[in-house]
Amino acid sequence: MKIGVVVFPGSNCDHDTYHVLKHVCGQDARFVWHKDSDLSGMDAMVLPGGFSYGDYLRTGAIARFSPVMAAVGEFAKGGGPVLGICNGFQILQEAGLLPGAMLRNQGVKFLSQPVHIRVERDDTIATAGLEKGAVLTMPIAHGEGNFYAAPDEMARLEDEGQVVFRYTTRDGRLVADANVNGSASSVAGVCNRQRNVVGLMPHPERASEPELGSADGKRILDALVGSLVRA
Amino acid sequence: MAMARVYVTLKKSVFDPQGKTIHEALRSLGYASVADVRQGKFFEVVLDGLQGEEARRTAEEIARRVLANPVIESYRVELDQ
Numbered sequence: 001m002k003i004g005v006v007v008f009p010g011s012n013c014d015h016d017t018y019h020v021l022k023h024v025c026g027q028d029a030r031f032v033w034h035k036d037s038d039l040s041g042m043d044a045m046v047l048p049g050g051f052s053y054g055d056y057l058r059t060g061a062i063a064r065f066s067p068v069m070a071a072v073g074e075f076a077k078g079g080g081p082v083l084g085i086c087n088g089f090q091i092l093q094e095a096g097l098l099p100g101a102m103l104r105n106q107g108v109k110f111l112s113q114p115v116h117i118r119v120e121r122d123d124t125i126a127t128a129g130l131e132k133g134a135v136l137t138m139p140i141a142h143g144e145g146n147f148y149a150a151p152d153e154m155a156r157l158e159d160e161g162q163v164v165f166r167y168t169t170r171d172g173r174l175v176a177d178a179n180v181n182g183s184a185s186s187v188a189g190v191c192n193r194q195r196n197v198v199g200l201m202p203h204p205e206r207a208s209e210p211e212l213g214s215a216d217g218k219r220i221l222d223a224l225v226g227s228l229v230r231a
Numbered sequence: 232m233a234m235a236r237v238y239v240t241l242k243k244s245v246f247d248p249q250g251k252t253i254h255e256a257l258r259s260l261g262y263a264s265v266a267d268v269r270q271g272k273f274f275e276v277v278l279d280g281l282q283g284e285e286a287r288r289t290a291e292e293i294a295r296r297v298l299a300n301p302v303i304e305s306y307r308v309e310l311d312q
Binding site for chain 2: 057058061065093094100101103104105106107108146148149150182
């Protein structure tokens with residue numbers, strides 16, 4: 001499957017994501033420069049982590065105006081699978097393709113540490129085939145990952161099952177200490193209504209080989225590949 | 232030439248971790264009267280060839296589309312002619 005990995009100025013997880021998709025998952029991964037707007041032939045798009053445009057103004061606020069983002073919007077509208085990781089998630093929020101916005105972490109500090117996230121939905125392009133309630137371990141690395149949606153919007157997201165991952169303990173319990181950045185409802189990842197656009201703050205590509213301490217992240221990338229095979 | 236001053240702040244209902252940290256720092260410095268601190272952003276946008284209503288309309292559009300994220304922030308535009 002042909003999977004595009006978008007490269008913005010300031011992306012820094014693009015090569016890791018490419019490496020895992022290509023050499024670990026065995027897919028035909030391609031870099032897509034942010035000025036490209038032709039996504040023809042792509043089966044899925046991944047927006048990787050990093051600090052696009054130095055995170056100036058707000059995380060993802062300038063990257064969302066890159067030419068590729070209009071194309072990603074069209075691709076998503078047509079049902080194409082789009083996965084945003086960390087800064088990629090923030091860009092998708094700024095572009096209006098995913099709900100909510102990110103505030104500075106509750107404790108103000110940049111957090112770089114492993115977290116446990118619980119799979120809440122098994123009907124999205126990034127979680128199909130995973131069991132609900134499964135707990136995955138992978139790192140986060142962000143200063144602005146404190147998910148916010150206004151209370152009525154948060155209630156709607158819960159009603160419509162758009163919360164895909166939550167921060168929990170290793171055994172899947174929702175406790176305040178596990179919600180390291182203070183996210184509303186412990187949200188670590190969400191999807192759009194159609195479930196073909198998913199964003200998460202943790203980094204699956206940094207936990208896709210046992211040598212890196214966890215291969216749980218590969219299960220998310222495998223799910224993405226699997227959703228393409230079935231499509 | 233017109234200059235728009237754009238103030239972007241987190242909505243009142245949105246928790247501001249940076250403002251809270253500054254507030255706590257001020258209290259620890261002995262400023263016991265500080266009841267709250269909210270942090271925001273301030274932009275000076277110089278508009279060439281625009282005046283009056285047109286300048287305001289453009290500045291408002293820039294604030295709404297780019298400078299503020301309406302999910303979490305509100306903005307206020309002041310215009311100097």
